[in-house]
Amino acid sequence: MSVDTDAVLDWFADAARDLPWRRPECTPWGVLVSEIMLQQTPVARVEPIWHEWLTRWPKPSALAAAAQGKVLRAWGKLGYPRRALRLHAAAEAIATEHGDVVPSDVDTLLALPGIGAYTARAVAAFGYGKRCPVVDTNVRRVVARAVHGAGDAGPASNTRDMSDVDALLPAADEPAARLSAALMELGALVCTARNPRCVDCPIVADCAWQRAGRPEYSGPAKPVQRFAGTDRQVRGLLLDVLRGTAEPVPKARLDTAWSDAGQRDKCLDSLLVDGLVEQTADGRFALPGEHA
DNA sequence: CAACCGTGGTA
DNA sequence: TTACCAAGGTT
Structure with missing residues:
Protein backbone atom coordinates (compact mmCIF):
# COMPACT_ATOMS: atom_id res chain seq x y z
CA MET A 1 0.00 0.00 0.00
CA SER A 2 0.94 3.60 -0.32
CA VAL A 3 0.47 6.58 1.91
CA ASP A 4 -3.07 7.77 2.70
CA THR A 5 -2.47 11.36 1.68
CA ASP A 6 -5.98 12.45 2.64
CA ALA A 7 -5.38 11.26 6.18
CA VAL A 8 -2.14 13.24 6.28
CA LEU A 9 -3.89 16.36 5.00
CA ASP A 10 -6.70 15.99 7.54
CA TRP A 11 -4.18 15.59 10.33
CA PHE A 12 -2.26 18.64 9.10
CA ALA A 13 -5.39 20.79 9.07
CA ASP A 14 -5.84 19.99 12.74
CA ALA A 15 -2.30 19.71 14.10
CA ALA A 16 -0.18 22.13 12.08
CA ARG A 17 1.78 24.69 14.05
CA ASP A 18 0.87 28.30 13.44
CA LEU A 19 4.24 29.38 12.08
CA PRO A 20 4.53 32.94 10.75
CA TRP A 21 5.97 31.91 7.39
CA ARG A 22 2.92 29.71 6.82
CA ARG A 23 0.40 32.49 7.22
CA PRO A 24 -1.43 33.63 4.10
CA GLU A 25 -0.04 37.16 4.37
CA CYS A 26 3.55 35.89 4.29
CA THR A 27 5.29 36.79 1.03
CA PRO A 28 7.53 34.47 -0.99
CA TRP A 29 10.41 36.58 0.31
CA GLY A 30 9.36 35.72 3.85
CA VAL A 31 9.23 32.06 2.86
CA LEU A 32 12.71 32.23 1.33
CA VAL A 33 14.20 33.88 4.41
CA SER A 34 12.60 31.26 6.63
CA GLU A 35 13.87 28.38 4.53
CA ILE A 36 17.45 29.60 4.62
CA MET A 37 17.32 30.23 8.36
CA LEU A 38 15.77 26.82 8.98
CA GLN A 39 18.60 24.97 7.28
CA GLN A 40 19.99 22.92 10.17
CA THR A 41 18.56 25.33 12.73
CA PRO A 42 15.50 24.59 14.91
CA VAL A 43 12.25 26.54 14.52
CA ALA A 44 12.36 27.93 18.04
CA ARG A 45 15.63 29.74 17.40
CA VAL A 46 14.63 30.97 13.96
CA GLU A 47 11.28 32.51 14.78
CA PRO A 48 12.37 35.67 16.64
CA ILE A 49 15.19 36.40 14.20
CA TRP A 50 12.87 35.88 11.23
CA HIS A 51 10.49 38.52 12.60
CA GLU A 52 13.34 40.99 13.02
CA TRP A 53 14.54 40.39 9.48
CA LEU A 54 11.14 40.72 7.83
CA THR A 55 10.48 43.95 9.71
CA ARG A 56 13.89 45.38 8.90
CA TRP A 57 14.21 44.04 5.36
CA PRO A 58 10.68 43.46 4.00
CA LYS A 59 11.86 42.87 0.46
CA PRO A 60 15.00 41.57 -1.24
CA SER A 61 16.26 45.01 -2.30
CA ALA A 62 16.13 46.18 1.31
CA LEU A 63 18.41 43.37 2.44
CA ALA A 64 20.64 43.86 -0.58
CA ALA A 65 21.18 47.49 0.45
CA ALA A 66 22.45 46.52 3.90
CA ALA A 67 26.16 46.11 4.68
CA GLN A 68 27.28 42.52 5.09
CA GLY A 69 28.38 43.18 8.65
CA LYS A 70 24.91 44.40 9.59
CA VAL A 71 23.47 41.25 8.07
CA LEU A 72 25.87 39.05 10.04
CA ARG A 73 25.02 40.87 13.25
CA ALA A 74 21.31 40.42 12.60
CA TRP A 75 21.93 36.74 11.90
CA GLY A 76 23.20 36.53 15.47
CA LYS A 77 23.93 33.02 16.63
CA LEU A 78 21.74 31.06 14.25
CA GLY A 79 24.89 29.27 13.12
CA TYR A 80 26.49 28.60 9.74
CA PRO A 81 26.82 32.36 9.08
CA ARG A 82 27.82 31.76 5.49
CA ARG A 83 24.08 31.25 4.99
CA ALA A 84 23.58 34.92 5.86
CA LEU A 85 26.10 36.05 3.26
CA ARG A 86 24.58 33.79 0.63
CA LEU A 87 21.08 35.05 1.41
CA HIS A 88 22.41 38.59 1.09
CA ALA A 89 23.93 37.71 -2.28
CA ALA A 90 20.70 36.02 -3.36
CA ALA A 91 18.79 39.17 -2.40
CA GLU A 92 21.13 41.25 -4.57
CA ALA A 93 20.54 38.95 -7.53
CA ILE A 94 16.78 38.98 -7.00
CA ALA A 95 16.76 42.77 -6.73
CA THR A 96 18.89 43.42 -9.78
CA GLU A 97 18.06 40.53 -12.09
CA HIS A 98 14.50 39.56 -11.15
CA GLY A 99 12.78 42.88 -10.49
CA ASP A 100 12.87 42.42 -6.72
CA VAL A 101 10.51 39.44 -7.07
CA VAL A 102 11.53 36.07 -5.67
CA PRO A 103 11.55 33.63 -8.60
CA SER A 104 8.87 30.94 -8.66
CA ASP A 105 10.67 28.67 -11.09
CA VAL A 106 12.74 25.89 -9.53
CA ASP A 107 15.63 26.15 -11.97
CA THR A 108 15.85 29.91 -11.54
CA LEU A 109 15.85 29.48 -7.78
CA LEU A 110 18.56 26.83 -8.00
CA ALA A 111 20.83 29.34 -9.70
CA LEU A 112 20.78 31.61 -6.63
CA PRO A 113 23.51 31.29 -3.99
CA GLY A 114 22.62 29.19 -0.96
CA ILE A 115 19.58 27.65 -2.62
CA GLY A 116 19.81 23.94 -3.27
CA ALA A 117 17.43 21.15 -4.19
CA TYR A 118 15.40 21.39 -1.01
CA THR A 119 15.13 25.16 -0.66
CA ALA A 120 14.32 25.80 -4.32
CA ARG A 121 11.34 23.45 -4.17
CA ALA A 122 10.26 24.65 -0.74
CA VAL A 123 10.02 28.21 -2.07
CA ALA A 124 8.15 27.08 -5.17
CA ALA A 125 5.73 25.02 -3.09
CA PHE A 126 5.23 27.17 0.01
CA GLY A 127 5.75 30.57 -1.57
CA TYR A 128 3.90 29.93 -4.81
CA GLY A 129 1.74 26.87 -4.20
CA LYS A 130 3.44 24.76 -6.83
CA ARG A 131 3.50 20.99 -7.07
CA CYS A 132 7.08 19.78 -6.65
CA PRO A 133 8.76 17.20 -4.42
CA VAL A 134 10.03 18.96 -1.30
CA VAL A 135 12.46 16.59 0.37
CA ASP A 136 14.01 17.47 3.68
CA THR A 137 15.25 15.30 6.53
CA ASN A 138 11.72 14.96 7.94
CA VAL A 139 10.21 13.84 4.67
CA ARG A 140 13.02 11.39 4.04
CA ARG A 141 12.37 9.82 7.43
CA VAL A 142 8.60 9.61 6.91
CA VAL A 143 9.05 7.98 3.50
CA ALA A 144 11.73 5.62 4.80
CA ARG A 145 9.35 4.37 7.46
CA ALA A 146 5.86 4.59 5.97
CA VAL A 147 6.80 3.49 2.46
CA HIS A 148 9.98 1.44 2.76
CA GLY A 149 9.53 -0.01 6.23
CA ALA A 150 12.98 1.09 7.38
CA GLY A 151 13.70 2.44 10.85
CA ASP A 152 15.22 5.59 9.45
CA ALA A 153 16.40 7.11 6.19
CA GLY A 154 19.78 6.05 4.89
CA PRO A 155 22.16 8.37 3.07
CA ALA A 156 20.40 10.91 0.89
CA SER A 157 20.03 10.20 -2.80
CA ASN A 158 18.53 13.25 -4.38
CA THR A 159 17.06 11.64 -7.48
CA ARG A 160 15.60 8.63 -5.72
CA ASP A 161 14.29 10.63 -2.77
CA MET A 162 12.50 13.13 -4.99
CA SER A 163 11.09 10.35 -7.11
CA ASP A 164 9.68 8.64 -4.01
CA VAL A 165 7.99 11.83 -2.87
CA ASP A 166 6.77 12.80 -6.31
CA ALA A 167 4.86 9.52 -6.44
CA LEU A 168 2.91 10.56 -3.32
CA LEU A 169 1.88 14.02 -4.51
CA PRO A 170 -1.62 14.72 -5.83
CA ALA A 171 -1.76 15.92 -9.43
CA ALA A 172 -3.01 19.42 -8.67
CA ASP A 173 -0.77 22.19 -7.39
CA GLU A 174 -2.65 23.30 -4.30
CA PRO A 175 -3.15 19.95 -2.57
CA ALA A 176 0.34 18.85 -3.60
CA ALA A 177 1.92 21.92 -2.00
CA ARG A 178 -0.20 21.42 1.11
CA LEU A 179 0.83 17.77 1.32
CA SER A 180 4.47 18.77 1.08
CA ALA A 181 4.08 20.96 4.15
CA ALA A 182 2.05 18.23 5.86
CA LEU A 183 4.69 15.54 5.33
CA MET A 184 7.35 17.80 6.79
CA GLU A 185 5.15 18.59 9.76
CA LEU A 186 4.41 14.91 10.30
CA GLY A 187 8.12 14.20 10.46
CA ALA A 188 8.74 17.15 12.77
CA LEU A 189 5.94 16.47 15.25
CA VAL A 190 5.05 12.76 15.09
CA CYS A 191 7.42 10.67 13.00
CA THR A 192 10.44 12.04 14.84
CA ALA A 193 13.98 10.71 14.79
CA ARG A 194 13.87 9.71 18.44
CA ASN A 195 10.76 8.36 20.18
CA PRO A 196 8.26 8.64 17.34
CA ARG A 197 4.71 9.18 18.55
CA CYS A 198 3.07 6.50 16.47
CA VAL A 199 -0.09 6.58 18.57
CA ASP A 200 -0.75 10.04 17.14
CA CYS A 201 0.12 9.14 13.56
CA PRO A 202 -2.65 9.51 10.96
CA ILE A 203 -1.18 6.78 8.75
CA VAL A 204 -0.06 4.25 11.33
CA ALA A 205 -2.52 1.72 9.90
CA ASP A 206 -0.74 1.71 6.54
CA CYS A 207 2.81 2.23 7.79
CA ALA A 208 5.26 -0.27 6.34
CA TRP A 209 7.54 0.18 9.34
CA GLN A 210 4.73 -0.84 11.69
CA ARG A 211 3.88 -3.86 9.58
CA ALA A 212 7.53 -4.89 9.61
CA GLY A 213 7.58 -4.77 13.40
CA ARG A 214 9.42 -1.46 13.72
CA PRO A 215 12.89 -2.78 12.89
CA GLU A 216 15.92 -0.80 14.00
CA TYR A 217 17.79 1.28 11.47
CA SER A 218 20.11 -1.10 9.63
CA GLY A 219 21.80 1.15 7.08
CA PRO A 220 25.36 2.41 7.08
CA ALA A 221 26.46 4.14 10.26
CA LYS A 222 25.80 7.85 10.17
CA PRO A 223 28.90 10.00 10.67
CA VAL A 224 28.97 11.74 14.03
CA GLN A 225 29.34 15.50 13.81
CA ARG A 226 31.90 16.47 16.39
CA PHE A 227 32.14 20.10 17.42
CA ALA A 228 34.42 20.64 20.41
CA GLY A 229 37.87 21.57 19.24
CA THR A 230 36.99 21.76 15.56
C1' DC B 1 30.23 10.90 -2.27
C1' DA B 2 32.34 12.59 1.97
C1' DA B 3 33.86 16.33 4.50
C1' DC B 4 33.07 20.64 6.03
C1' DC B 5 30.41 24.56 7.64
C1' DG B 6 27.76 26.92 13.95
C1' DT B 7 25.02 26.63 17.78
C1' DG B 8 22.19 25.11 21.43
C1' DG B 9 18.65 21.97 23.32
C1' DT B 10 17.62 17.41 24.97
C1' DA B 11 17.83 12.44 26.48
C1' DT C 1 28.23 13.80 30.26
C1' DT C 2 28.42 12.48 25.78
C1' DA C 3 25.87 11.93 21.73
C1' DC C 4 22.37 12.93 18.87
C1' DC C 5 19.61 16.05 16.50
C1' DA C 6 17.79 20.36 14.00
C1' DA C 7 13.10 22.80 7.13
C1' DG C 8 20.88 21.84 3.82
C1' DG C 9 24.36 23.71 0.65
C1' DT C 10 28.85 23.76 -1.33
C1' DT C 11 33.12 21.83 -2.64
Whole structure:
Protein backbone atom coordinates (compact mmCIF):
# COMPACT_ATOMS: atom_id res chain seq x y z
CA MET A 1 0.00 0.00 0.00
CA SER A 2 0.94 3.60 -0.32
CA VAL A 3 0.47 6.58 1.91
CA ASP A 4 -3.07 7.77 2.70
CA THR A 5 -2.47 11.36 1.68
CA ASP A 6 -5.98 12.45 2.64
CA ALA A 7 -5.38 11.26 6.18
CA VAL A 8 -2.14 13.24 6.28
CA LEU A 9 -3.89 16.36 5.00
CA ASP A 10 -6.70 15.99 7.54
CA TRP A 11 -4.18 15.59 10.33
CA PHE A 12 -2.26 18.64 9.10
CA ALA A 13 -5.39 20.79 9.07
CA ASP A 14 -5.84 19.99 12.74
CA ALA A 15 -2.30 19.71 14.10
CA ALA A 16 -0.18 22.13 12.08
CA ARG A 17 1.78 24.69 14.05
CA ASP A 18 0.87 28.30 13.44
CA LEU A 19 4.24 29.38 12.08
CA PRO A 20 4.53 32.94 10.75
CA TRP A 21 5.97 31.91 7.39
CA ARG A 22 2.92 29.71 6.82
CA ARG A 23 0.40 32.49 7.22
CA PRO A 24 -1.43 33.63 4.10
CA GLU A 25 -0.04 37.16 4.37
CA CYS A 26 3.55 35.89 4.29
CA THR A 27 5.29 36.79 1.03
CA PRO A 28 7.53 34.47 -0.99
CA TRP A 29 10.41 36.58 0.31
CA GLY A 30 9.36 35.72 3.85
CA VAL A 31 9.23 32.06 2.86
CA LEU A 32 12.71 32.23 1.33
CA VAL A 33 14.20 33.88 4.41
CA SER A 34 12.60 31.26 6.63
CA GLU A 35 13.87 28.38 4.53
CA ILE A 36 17.45 29.60 4.62
CA MET A 37 17.32 30.23 8.36
CA LEU A 38 15.77 26.82 8.98
CA GLN A 39 18.60 24.97 7.28
CA GLN A 40 19.99 22.92 10.17
CA THR A 41 18.56 25.33 12.73
CA PRO A 42 15.50 24.59 14.91
CA VAL A 43 12.25 26.54 14.52
CA ALA A 44 12.36 27.93 18.04
CA ARG A 45 15.63 29.74 17.40
CA VAL A 46 14.63 30.97 13.96
CA GLU A 47 11.28 32.51 14.78
CA PRO A 48 12.37 35.67 16.64
CA ILE A 49 15.19 36.40 14.20
CA TRP A 50 12.87 35.88 11.23
CA HIS A 51 10.49 38.52 12.60
CA GLU A 52 13.34 40.99 13.02
CA TRP A 53 14.54 40.39 9.48
CA LEU A 54 11.14 40.72 7.83
CA THR A 55 10.48 43.95 9.71
CA ARG A 56 13.89 45.38 8.90
CA TRP A 57 14.21 44.04 5.36
CA PRO A 58 10.68 43.46 4.00
CA LYS A 59 11.86 42.87 0.46
CA PRO A 60 15.00 41.57 -1.24
CA SER A 61 16.26 45.01 -2.30
CA ALA A 62 16.13 46.18 1.31
CA LEU A 63 18.41 43.37 2.44
CA ALA A 64 20.64 43.86 -0.58
CA ALA A 65 21.18 47.49 0.45
CA ALA A 66 22.45 46.52 3.90
CA ALA A 67 26.16 46.11 4.68
CA GLN A 68 27.28 42.52 5.09
CA GLY A 69 28.38 43.18 8.65
CA LYS A 70 24.91 44.40 9.59
CA VAL A 71 23.47 41.25 8.07
CA LEU A 72 25.87 39.05 10.04
CA ARG A 73 25.02 40.87 13.25
CA ALA A 74 21.31 40.42 12.60
CA TRP A 75 21.93 36.74 11.90
CA GLY A 76 23.20 36.53 15.47
CA LYS A 77 23.93 33.02 16.63
CA LEU A 78 21.74 31.06 14.25
CA GLY A 79 24.89 29.27 13.12
CA TYR A 80 26.49 28.60 9.74
CA PRO A 81 26.82 32.36 9.08
CA ARG A 82 27.82 31.76 5.49
CA ARG A 83 24.08 31.25 4.99
CA ALA A 84 23.58 34.92 5.86
CA LEU A 85 26.10 36.05 3.26
CA ARG A 86 24.58 33.79 0.63
CA LEU A 87 21.08 35.05 1.41
CA HIS A 88 22.41 38.59 1.09
CA ALA A 89 23.93 37.71 -2.28
CA ALA A 90 20.70 36.02 -3.36
CA ALA A 91 18.79 39.17 -2.40
CA GLU A 92 21.13 41.25 -4.57
CA ALA A 93 20.54 38.95 -7.53
CA ILE A 94 16.78 38.98 -7.00
CA ALA A 95 16.76 42.77 -6.73
CA THR A 96 18.89 43.42 -9.78
CA GLU A 97 18.06 40.53 -12.09
CA HIS A 98 14.50 39.56 -11.15
CA GLY A 99 12.78 42.88 -10.49
CA ASP A 100 12.87 42.42 -6.72
CA VAL A 101 10.51 39.44 -7.07
CA VAL A 102 11.53 36.07 -5.67
CA PRO A 103 11.55 33.63 -8.60
CA SER A 104 8.87 30.94 -8.66
CA ASP A 105 10.67 28.67 -11.09
CA VAL A 106 12.74 25.89 -9.53
CA ASP A 107 15.63 26.15 -11.97
CA THR A 108 15.85 29.91 -11.54
CA LEU A 109 15.85 29.48 -7.78
CA LEU A 110 18.56 26.83 -8.00
CA ALA A 111 20.83 29.34 -9.70
CA LEU A 112 20.78 31.61 -6.63
CA PRO A 113 23.51 31.29 -3.99
CA GLY A 114 22.62 29.19 -0.96
CA ILE A 115 19.58 27.65 -2.62
CA GLY A 116 19.81 23.94 -3.27
CA ALA A 117 17.43 21.15 -4.19
CA TYR A 118 15.40 21.39 -1.01
CA THR A 119 15.13 25.16 -0.66
CA ALA A 120 14.32 25.80 -4.32
CA ARG A 121 11.34 23.45 -4.17
CA ALA A 122 10.26 24.65 -0.74
CA VAL A 123 10.02 28.21 -2.07
CA ALA A 124 8.15 27.08 -5.17
CA ALA A 125 5.73 25.02 -3.09
CA PHE A 126 5.23 27.17 0.01
CA GLY A 127 5.75 30.57 -1.57
CA TYR A 128 3.90 29.93 -4.81
CA GLY A 129 1.74 26.87 -4.20
CA LYS A 130 3.44 24.76 -6.83
CA ARG A 131 3.50 20.99 -7.07
CA CYS A 132 7.08 19.78 -6.65
CA PRO A 133 8.76 17.20 -4.42
CA VAL A 134 10.03 18.96 -1.30
CA VAL A 135 12.46 16.59 0.37
CA ASP A 136 14.01 17.47 3.68
CA THR A 137 15.25 15.30 6.53
CA ASN A 138 11.72 14.96 7.94
CA VAL A 139 10.21 13.84 4.67
CA ARG A 140 13.02 11.39 4.04
CA ARG A 141 12.37 9.82 7.43
CA VAL A 142 8.60 9.61 6.91
CA VAL A 143 9.05 7.98 3.50
CA ALA A 144 11.73 5.62 4.80
CA ARG A 145 9.35 4.37 7.46
CA ALA A 146 5.86 4.59 5.97
CA VAL A 147 6.80 3.49 2.46
CA HIS A 148 9.98 1.44 2.76
CA GLY A 149 9.53 -0.01 6.23
CA ALA A 150 12.98 1.09 7.38
CA GLY A 151 13.70 2.44 10.85
CA ASP A 152 15.22 5.59 9.45
CA ALA A 153 16.40 7.11 6.19
CA GLY A 154 19.78 6.05 4.89
CA PRO A 155 22.16 8.37 3.07
CA ALA A 156 20.40 10.91 0.89
CA SER A 157 20.03 10.20 -2.80
CA ASN A 158 18.53 13.25 -4.38
CA THR A 159 17.06 11.64 -7.48
CA ARG A 160 15.60 8.63 -5.72
CA ASP A 161 14.29 10.63 -2.77
CA MET A 162 12.50 13.13 -4.99
CA SER A 163 11.09 10.35 -7.11
CA ASP A 164 9.68 8.64 -4.01
CA VAL A 165 7.99 11.83 -2.87
CA ASP A 166 6.77 12.80 -6.31
CA ALA A 167 4.86 9.52 -6.44
CA LEU A 168 2.91 10.56 -3.32
CA LEU A 169 1.88 14.02 -4.51
CA PRO A 170 -1.62 14.72 -5.83
CA ALA A 171 -1.76 15.92 -9.43
CA ALA A 172 -3.01 19.42 -8.67
CA ASP A 173 -0.77 22.19 -7.39
CA GLU A 174 -2.65 23.30 -4.30
CA PRO A 175 -3.15 19.95 -2.57
CA ALA A 176 0.34 18.85 -3.60
CA ALA A 177 1.92 21.92 -2.00
CA ARG A 178 -0.20 21.42 1.11
CA LEU A 179 0.83 17.77 1.32
CA SER A 180 4.47 18.77 1.08
CA ALA A 181 4.08 20.96 4.15
CA ALA A 182 2.05 18.23 5.86
CA LEU A 183 4.69 15.54 5.33
CA MET A 184 7.35 17.80 6.79
CA GLU A 185 5.15 18.59 9.76
CA LEU A 186 4.41 14.91 10.30
CA GLY A 187 8.12 14.20 10.46
CA ALA A 188 8.74 17.15 12.77
CA LEU A 189 5.94 16.47 15.25
CA VAL A 190 5.05 12.76 15.09
CA CYS A 191 7.42 10.67 13.00
CA THR A 192 10.44 12.04 14.84
CA ALA A 193 13.98 10.71 14.79
CA ARG A 194 13.87 9.71 18.44
CA ASN A 195 10.76 8.36 20.18
CA PRO A 196 8.26 8.64 17.34
CA ARG A 197 4.71 9.18 18.55
CA CYS A 198 3.07 6.50 16.47
CA VAL A 199 -0.09 6.58 18.57
CA ASP A 200 -0.75 10.04 17.14
CA CYS A 201 0.12 9.14 13.56
CA PRO A 202 -2.65 9.51 10.96
CA ILE A 203 -1.18 6.78 8.75
CA VAL A 204 -0.06 4.25 11.33
CA ALA A 205 -2.52 1.72 9.90
CA ASP A 206 -0.74 1.71 6.54
CA CYS A 207 2.81 2.23 7.79
CA ALA A 208 5.26 -0.27 6.34
CA TRP A 209 7.54 0.18 9.34
CA GLN A 210 4.73 -0.84 11.69
CA ARG A 211 3.88 -3.86 9.58
CA ALA A 212 7.53 -4.89 9.61
CA GLY A 213 7.58 -4.77 13.40
CA ARG A 214 9.42 -1.46 13.72
CA PRO A 215 12.89 -2.78 12.89
CA GLU A 216 15.92 -0.80 14.00
CA TYR A 217 17.79 1.28 11.47
CA SER A 218 20.11 -1.10 9.63
CA GLY A 219 21.80 1.15 7.08
CA PRO A 220 25.36 2.41 7.08
CA ALA A 221 26.46 4.14 10.26
CA LYS A 222 25.80 7.85 10.17
CA PRO A 223 28.90 10.00 10.67
CA VAL A 224 28.97 11.74 14.03
CA GLN A 225 29.34 15.50 13.81
CA ARG A 226 31.90 16.47 16.39
CA PHE A 227 32.14 20.10 17.42
CA ALA A 228 34.42 20.64 20.41
CA GLY A 229 37.87 21.57 19.24
CA THR A 230 36.99 21.76 15.56
CA ASP A 231 37.64 24.64 13.22
CA ARG A 232 33.91 25.22 13.27
CA GLN A 233 34.05 26.01 16.95
CA VAL A 234 37.10 28.25 16.57
CA ARG A 235 35.60 30.16 13.67
CA GLY A 236 32.46 30.65 15.71
CA LEU A 237 34.45 32.03 18.63
CA LEU A 238 36.38 34.43 16.41
CA LEU A 239 33.24 35.67 14.73
CA ASP A 240 31.55 36.08 18.07
CA VAL A 241 34.30 38.50 19.12
CA LEU A 242 33.67 40.63 16.05
CA ARG A 243 29.92 40.54 16.49
CA GLY A 244 30.44 41.92 19.97
CA THR A 245 32.33 45.05 18.92
CA ALA A 246 31.31 48.02 16.80
CA GLU A 247 34.89 48.94 15.98
CA PRO A 248 37.58 46.83 14.31
CA VAL A 249 39.78 44.94 16.75
CA PRO A 250 43.53 44.30 16.74
CA LYS A 251 44.67 40.74 16.16
CA ALA A 252 45.68 40.51 19.83
CA ARG A 253 42.03 40.70 20.74
CA LEU A 254 41.23 37.72 18.51
CA ASP A 255 44.17 35.84 19.98
CA THR A 256 42.30 35.67 23.28
CA ALA A 257 39.49 33.66 21.73
CA TRP A 258 41.43 30.39 21.32
CA SER A 259 44.73 29.22 22.75
CA ASP A 260 46.09 27.15 19.86
CA ALA A 261 47.77 29.79 17.70
CA GLY A 262 48.14 27.58 14.67
CA GLN A 263 44.49 26.61 14.53
CA ARG A 264 43.44 30.13 15.38
CA ASP A 265 45.38 31.66 12.51
CA LYS A 266 44.21 29.01 10.10
CA CYS A 267 40.61 29.73 11.03
CA LEU A 268 41.02 33.48 10.82
CA ASP A 269 42.48 33.03 7.36
CA SER A 270 39.56 30.85 6.28
CA LEU A 271 37.12 33.44 7.60
CA LEU A 272 38.88 36.09 5.49
CA VAL A 273 38.71 33.81 2.46
CA ASP A 274 35.01 33.19 3.07
CA GLY A 275 34.36 36.91 3.32
CA LEU A 276 33.04 36.62 6.85
CA VAL A 277 35.87 38.79 8.18
CA GLU A 278 37.63 41.79 6.68
CA GLN A 279 40.95 43.40 7.46
CA THR A 280 41.05 47.18 7.64
CA ALA A 281 43.77 49.32 6.11
CA ASP A 282 45.50 49.64 9.49
CA GLY A 283 45.59 45.87 9.96
CA ARG A 284 42.73 45.38 12.37
CA PHE A 285 39.88 42.95 11.86
CA ALA A 286 36.14 43.50 11.50
CA LEU A 287 32.94 42.15 10.08
CA PRO A 288 32.81 42.88 6.33
CA GLY A 289 31.44 46.04 4.77
CA GLU A 290 31.16 48.22 7.84
CA HIS A 291 34.53 49.97 7.61
CA ALA A 292 35.61 50.86 4.11
C1' DC B 1 30.23 10.90 -2.27
C1' DA B 2 32.34 12.59 1.97
C1' DA B 3 33.86 16.33 4.50
C1' DC B 4 33.07 20.64 6.03
C1' DC B 5 30.41 24.56 7.64
C1' DG B 6 27.76 26.92 13.95
C1' DT B 7 25.02 26.63 17.78
C1' DG B 8 22.19 25.11 21.43
C1' DG B 9 18.65 21.97 23.32
C1' DT B 10 17.62 17.41 24.97
C1' DA B 11 17.83 12.44 26.48
C1' DT C 1 28.23 13.80 30.26
C1' DT C 2 28.42 12.48 25.78
C1' DA C 3 25.87 11.93 21.73
C1' DC C 4 22.37 12.93 18.87
C1' DC C 5 19.61 16.05 16.50
C1' DA C 6 17.79 20.36 14.00
C1' DA C 7 13.10 22.80 7.13
C1' DG C 8 20.88 21.84 3.82
C1' DG C 9 24.36 23.71 0.65
C1' DT C 10 28.85 23.76 -1.33
C1' DT C 11 33.12 21.83 -2.64
